[in-house]
Amino acid sequence: TQLLEQSPQFLSIQEGENLTVYCNSSSVFSSLQWYRQEPGEGPVLLVTVVTGGEVKKLKRLTFQFGDARKDSSLHITAAQPGDTGLYLCAGGGDSSYKLIFGSGTRLLVRP
């Protein structure tokens, strides 16, 4: 069974601080996605990484896919209150387009 573990589970930081969220698995994934979910809404896709070692930047967010395609990280620079939400990683492994979701990291950025 493929599992994705995220850490930390919860993070409370002050506006302007930097943070990193981790997503780890013992399984290899052909793609890794990051979603952000706000209360009362469905997850919204932030990025998809498909190549081992790949790094993608989205404004203040930097996403990295591990060389072995078993892990990923999300780094946020100068966090803002608008970054508050549940961050979910999801791995794709086969041609069925099925995703395995991690348990999420709940981020609170205090003004």
Place this chain on the structure above:
Amino acid sequence: EAGVAQSPRYKIIEKRQSVAFWCNPISGHATLYWYQQILGQGPKLLIQFQNNGVVDDSQLPKDRFSAERLKGVDSTLKIQPAKLEDSAVYLCASSLLYEQYFGPGTRLTVT
């Protein structure tokens, strides 16, 4: 482009009652997913459709849950009879490939 639509947004029922959720995916998306998201956890896939055929329903509690996708477009998820542990947010998503687009979800409370 319209997003994934779900209804109702909220539902409160008593245990042993039945309930149905409706989902209208993004036009042209062949793949449709139903997820269960328990508070504090990541989404768990219940069933995946490709057009109107079932791709994966391995985690669907078939003794009480059923789902159908008529004509490969709209889908309905039903629970009968509901249990207390079914209290969760039920998310519908659709996709062309790996990138899934989620609806706002239905929050179900079973009392």
